[in-house]
Amino acid sequence: MARWEPGARERLVLAAVDLFTEQGYDATTVTEIAERAGVTKSTFFRHFPDKRELLVAGQETLSRLLAEGISAAPEAASPLQAVASGLERACEAMGPANRELGPRLKAAVAASTELQERDALKSVGMAAAMTEALLARAVPEVQAHLAAELGVMAFKRGYASWAEADPDAAGDLWGHTAAAFDELRAAGASLS
Known part of the structure; x- marks a missing residue:
């Protein structure tokens, strides 16, 4: 060994x-x-x-990348544009090995209550990192929390779509996450 x-x-x-x-x-x-x-x-x-x-091995790195992307967004960016910037930065750091892990990780989490709890805490950590980065940009608290939660949902939906896609046609994670983000923003706009 x-x-x-x-x-x-x-x-x-x-x-x-x-x-x-x-x-x-x-x-x-x-x-x-x-x-x-x-x-x-x-x-x-x-x-x-x-x-x-x-289960949360990469959570610190993921949260840091999300926050860095939000911080690096143009000053005039809206909260959602800043979140998109954070998502793009995090997605760019993930490659084929991350995609291949997705279905295996999903099966492991589905089979264990304890892992489901850890996965939920991972989502909370991602939302907290994005919220803090948005608050640092002087985004009002309610909007910061809402934009961050939307970002978490988009990331999770994009990652699931990417991980389940045919390997030859999967593309990159950002493409899947951007599509999920756009779909969620449109759904949110239709609520009013």
């Missing part, structure tokens, strides 16, 4: 998602995850405090 092999964090996430899907979250141990990933148990704990944290 290689001790310092690169990519251990990513291999741990993939191994965990596969094991959660194959045998269930509760039945999967940290030792099994480490063995499947080809690392030691101590390497697992260098990357994650426990197996619950595997």
